[in-house]
Amino acid sequence: MTLHRVSMGMLAVLLTCTAAAVYATENTTMENGVPKPLIAMGQGDSCVEDTDSMRRNHMEMLKHQRDETMYRGIRTKQYSLKECINCHVVNGPDAIPVTVSSPQHFCRSCHDYAAVNVDCFQCHASRPESGLPDISHGSDFAGAAK
């Protein structure tokens, strides 16, 4: 009986440690025993809307705005995805902005925690363009005249 209790207790401790180890990655922090995501601050003073409203509504905002931009050509700076990415930049250890493949990317820091897939960066660039090497090859591109 005692052996059973001891082994159950050890199992519980082991599981908790494992869970803590898994959760306490560079991306999360423990607050009162609850893991919370580590979200990097953006540049500039404030976002286009207040934080609470952005957290709740950014998906609807993005979805609505993308149709406005695509179909009606509306490109206001306030709701531009490019500007979101320009502001919410996270630099990696080499001081170069990280792409979405790094868990420290702004969007991933929360989306990984919430386990919601982010589809945007299959097509959209996940970091600002300036300062990056030009990867499109002008001369050895297939379309070059022979």
Add this chain to the structure above:
Amino acid sequence: MSRKVKHPTTTPGFDPVRRKFLSTMAAAAGVTLAPGVMLYGIARSTSAVARAPASAVSSDVRWGMLIDLNRCDNGCDDCVSACSKENGLQGHGRQSTDAQWIRKVDITNPETGASQSLPVMCQHCAEPPCVDVCPTGASFKRADGIVLVDKHTCIGCRYCMMACPYKARSFIHESLEDQKPHAPRGKGTVESCTLCVHRVDAGGQPACVEACSDTGGGAMLFGDLKDPNSEISQRVAKYATQQIRADLGLDPGVRYRNL
């Protein structure tokens, strides 16, 4: 309880200070706006005008291109390089699956041996077959005539590629990274020449046209086909121009001269 509003003078009827203020403001506004209105009028007639970002596109404008083949060199591909650079088209060394938005086509008359070279890209038809066949409506024509693919809705069925008579569309066959922020493109969707819509919306012209006039033969001209004062309209009215496969009745926005 009524509040007494303080006035600098207590004349019944009108307030001269206010009147003077309003008239000064009106004059200032007039002085500020008038040159703008004039410039707007001039700008509209010369080249693409930057639409206010918050305003929607309208069908008052139809963007088109005119390519003069007498000035298009057989060996020159400045337009192709400019397009790939502008839009981040990455060559992977796989010719049959690498994307091409614009290409130089060499045509030779087998009987006479006469040959020509011309750039072919999405022709931005007025009646695009690619728009008709898209099952989800991702392939669409904007009000100002630019034909685009809404990658948010594209399911990658490639039916539009079957339907395009100009083979203008490419399918993205691999994962992409570090796309140009102004030209989003991703695996599993279809894409084609966007007429550099990000540039056009900002009042500029497509990268290929710019490259052609800067370093190429100066063969390409971009402008508003519906504006009678634009250079492209005047040339199209003056000279004979052709459309590729005009027999299909698609009314492309890209016209060729001396084809």
Add this chain to the structure above:
Amino acid sequence: MKRIIYSEIEGRSPQFYALAAILGVFILAALASAYYMEHNGHYVTGMNNQIVWGTPHIFAIFLIVAASGALNVASIGTVFSKTIYKPLGRFSALLAIAMLVGGLVVLVLDLGRPDRLIVAMTHYNFKSIFAWNIFLYVGFLVIVVAYLWVQMERRMNGYAKTAGMVAFLWRLILTTGTGSIFGFLVAREAYDSAIMAPLFIAMSFSFGLAAYILVLLATCRGSNREIGDRIVYKLGRLLGVFVSLVLYFTVVQHLANLYAAEHIGVEKFILLEGGVYTLLFWVGQVIIGGIIPLFLVFRPAKAGSQNSNRGIILASTLVIIGGFAQVYVIVIGGQAYPLNMFPGMEVSSSFNDGVIASYAPSLPEIGLGLGGVALTGLIVMIGIKLLRFLPESLADSEIDPHHAISVKSN
């Protein structure tokens, strides 16, 4: 006529489980292929910017077209009131559903963005025949399920004829739509023709019946249920009629194209100079899929003789092989021929303008396609085990209304 008794198969023999396991392996292989293609991007397949639809679409189109035709047998029994076909109706509907699901799964898994299936089912551009087809396919599934229900639920049998008529008309529209996917394309010389729709209708009759014959005979043999010679003979002759119909439309299509000077190029390509496509057309489609089955089915052989039954099984197999060849020539051959943007001129570019596009099926594509066929088989197997689709006996004495008379007159 005697009352037909339907029952489930027992489905507990080692052979049943072994077959299910084999089909399961093929399905897993297809899922792996689909994941491989979707994860790496389509550059791992043989499809490219010139040949945009490849082997998966061959399988998918064949299955979808045959699905529509497989329902034909049920329609002949219900709508056209041919008594001897009535017992075959439930199995015909099951096979139709199974083949359509198999074809659709292959089609969806080959999409560039299969994760956007919900988008495809909620955003419709009704000017697109493709969108109409999605709508028609889903509707077909619903209608055939309803048709099955009114056949299988005794109290609803009165509605069977209405349901059968609706299903018959719906699938004619559906197959017309499938043919029009190609027929509405003005850009491609091989397709731009109104005859694609009736050609596909004929193909659906032919392929669907051939598939039905093979699956029915295999199922009866596998579950030890008797099948009479009379019904096999009639199905065989019907197949012959449908094969002739396909040959007729093929002849008309090519003759009309040959007459117009502007289409000589593509006709020369398909009929003469196309290499593998020419071979598949003449040997695969016309000879193996057309002439030999006609001979096998219509030659004088006593109904019920070994030769006759074997001949019909062979004919059905050859029709299916020829059917794949035909779809291959239509879909891939039609894309391989270059677009004629500058009539009369020789064209070359860095984007394969003016040249015949080359294509070779790749392993992931074949894996995905075969998985669709395996899924069809598995659905049929599960269906006949769970519900009463299969009559206990299809012997002449049970189902043939003229059997007693012919026996008496002997």
